[in-house]
Amino acid sequence: xxxxxxxxxxxxxxxxxxxxxxxxxxxxxxxxxxxxxxxxxxxxxxxxxxxxxxxxxxxxxxxxxxxxxxxxxxxxxxxxxxxxxxxxxxxxxxxxxxxxxxxxxxxxxxxxxxxxxxxxxxxxxxxxxxxxxxxxxxxxxxxxxxxxxxxxxxxxxxxxxxxxxxxxxxxxxxxxxxxxxxxxxxxxxxxxxxxxxxxxxxxxxxxxxxxxxxxxxxxxxxxxxxxxxxxxxxxxxxxxxxxxxxxxxxxxxxxxxxxxxxxxxxxxxxxxxxxxxxxxxxxxxxxxxxxxxxxxxxxxxxxxxxxxxxxxxxxxxxxxxxxxxxxxxxxxxxxxxxxxxxxxxxxxxxxxxxxxxxxxxxxxxxxxxxxxxxxxxxxxxxxxxxxxxxxxxxxxxxxxxxxxxxxxxxxxxxxxxxxxxxxxxxxxxxxxxxxxxxxxxxxxxxxxxxxxxxxxxxxxxxxxxxxxxxxxxxxxxxxxxxxxxxxxx
Ligand SMILES: Nc1ncnc2c1ncn2[C@@H]1O[C@H](COP(=O)(O)OP(=O)(O)OP(=O)(O)O)[C@@H](O)[C@H]1O
Ligand SMILES: [Mg+2]
Numbered sequence: 001x002x003x004x005x006x007x008x009x010x011x012x013x014x015x016x017x018x019x020x021x022x023x024x025x026x027x028x029x030x031x032x033x034x035x036x037x038x039x040x041x042x043x044x045x046x047x048x049x050x051x052x053x054x055x056x057x058x059x060x061x062x063x064x065x066x067x068x069x070x071x072x073x074x075x076x077x078x079x080x081x082x083x084x085x086x087x088x089x090x091x092x093x094x095x096x097x098x099x100x101x102x103x104x105x106x107x108x109x110x111x112x113x114x115x116x117x118x119x120x121x122x123x124x125x126x127x128x129x130x131x132x133x134x135x136x137x138x139x140x141x142x143x144x145x146x147x148x149x150x151x152x153x154x155x156x157x158x159x160x161x162x163x164x165x166x167x168x169x170x171x172x173x174x175x176x177x178x179x180x181x182x183x184x185x186x187x188x189x190x191x192x193x194x195x196x197x198x199x200x201x202x203x204x205x206x207x208x209x210x211x212x213x214x215x216x217x218x219x220x221x222x223x224x225x226x227x228x229x230x231x232x233x234x235x236x237x238x239x240x241x242x243x244x245x246x247x248x249x250x251x252x253x254x255x256x257x258x259x260x261x262x263x264x265x266x267x268x269x270x271x272x273x274x275x276x277x278x279x280x281x282x283x284x285x286x287x288x289x290x291x292x293x294x295x296x297x298x299x300x301x302x303x304x305x306x307x308x309x310x311x312x313x314x315x316x317x318x319x320x321x322x323x324x325x326x327x328x329x330x331x332x333x334x335x336x337x338x339x340x341x342x343x344x345x346x347x348x349x350x351x352x353x354x355x356x357x358x359x360x361x362x363x364x365x366x367x368x369x370x371x372x373x374x375x376x377x378x379x380x381x382x383x384x385x386x387x388x389x390x391x392x393x394x395x396x397x398x399x400x401x402x403x404x405x406x407x408x409x410x411x412x413x414x415x416x417x418x419x420x421x422x423x424x425x426x427x428x429x430x431x432x433x434x435x436x437x438x439x440x441x442x443x444x445x446x447x448x449x450x451x452x453x454x455x456x457x458x459x460x461x462x463x464x465x466x467x468x469x470x471x472x473x474x475x476x477x478x479x480x481x482x483x484x485x486x487x488x489x
Contacts, residue, residue, distance in 0.1 A: 033392070080164075453477070
């Protein structure tokens with residue numbers, strides 16, 4: 001791709017960038033939230049037409065007038081937000097738009113299901129191609145999106161944060177496939193915020209900052225610090241600025257919380273100003289516990305006490321009214337109104353606080369949004385632009401901001417920095433720490449050990465739906481947590 005520019009109203013998302021992909025090699029595209037990575041992907045897959053620049057394949061100009069044209073030219077992508085259809089089967093989702101047909105021109109279901117099964121098995125997954133997508137977990141859906149991209153016989157494979165929703169084992173499976181694709185001579189563009197993955201799988205890197213390519217090279221010859229410096233234009237040191245907070249009285253007590261299938265007999269106490277980390281492998285029941293605490297699902301037994309008063313939560317609105325909010329892991333699908341401006345999205349759940357009079361409302365909303373945008377390091381052209389135009393990571397910051405704006409007593413953060421770049425991560429961590437210092441009680445689910453170890457006052461480890469232990473900060477170490485999470489005592 002040569003001299004590519006992409007202009008959106010108010011933003012030059014890409015400014016004359018050039019990148020090269022090579023057969024049999026992985027090129028990592030690295031950059032902060034909003035740097036222009038996904039925009040480049042959308043150009044290379046025919047979704048956007050760039051304002052300037054050209055795409056050359058084997059040295060010959062290739063102009064993509066549609067997504068189909070890109071597929072025909074041998075380009076396939078796993079997008080950051082892959083659109084899949086809940087009501088369709090797994091196989092239909094994989095082959096939608098390019099399904100094998102019988103000689104009579106009708107869909108060849110046998111082939112669709114057979115080939116879907118093969119693709120999924122190559123990903124070490126036993127998902128049945130005939131079941132409906134809506135019955136799958138987040139990680140399984142992601143595998144379907146990956147299988148969909150691989151179902152096109154392509155020479156150029158693009159992966160925009162493919163590992164964000166995957167467990168370590170699934171990442172290993174994916175990387176095995178990537179290595180296979182390499183051996184077949186495919187050219188791969190890989191986007192991730194996780195440096196260990198980048199170094200593991202990629203040969204080359206390109207760093208974007210503010211829509212420009214600011215550095216490229218071979219990973220073997222480049223230290224991580226140097227890449228971070230290129231990304232953020234400064235040194236990033238303290239990613240976990242946990243401030244020491246005086247822990248106060250108990251705020252929330254959970255006793256014997258159980259769910260028919262997902263978790264059993266969970267008890268813990270959360271104090272004022274405390275950050276309680278919840279660690280565990282994917283599937284341990286962490287998110288399900290959070291959802292029950294927030295009233296999305298009902299526990300089969302157990303009791304909640306908030307500030308000494310028994311609390312019965314039957315719905316999310318009960319939880320919000322009581323001062324408990326939940327920022328889910330899969331933020332894209334949970335409650336952003338994409339066509340609405342950022343500031344309205346942020347004030348959505350706290351409308352009662354900002355809507356005293358119609359006239360004051362907009363001004364209040366803006367002031368509120370400005371405060372949280374600043375503290376979360378949100379990168380947007382203006383707070384009046386539609387949330388849907390933000391980069392993936394910046395959309396996540398809006399979701400976090402919108403729940404914080406309700407000024408809750410307890411906030412449950414599920415993987416708070418997933419998809420957030422290393423520079424903003426520090427901002428988000430700093431903010432979480434400040435909130436604790438202001439007396440908010442925080443439950444933080446995370447699969448990232450450094451984050452859990454760096455941020456938590458105490459950590460509850462979950463394994464197969466049970467609490468495998470609660471550890472104080474003094475006793476915390478990676479080894480202790482991993483042992484408890486895997487059951488390898
Ligand atoms: N459809 C659009 N309309 C207006 N602005 C857009 C649109 N799509 C992207 N942008 C803007 O272009 C810039 C680059 O966004 P992009 O999604 O490419 O970032 P990214 O590098 O993928 O970030 P992330 O790591 O958060 O996914 C951002 O400022 C974003 O707000
Ligand atoms: Mg992106």
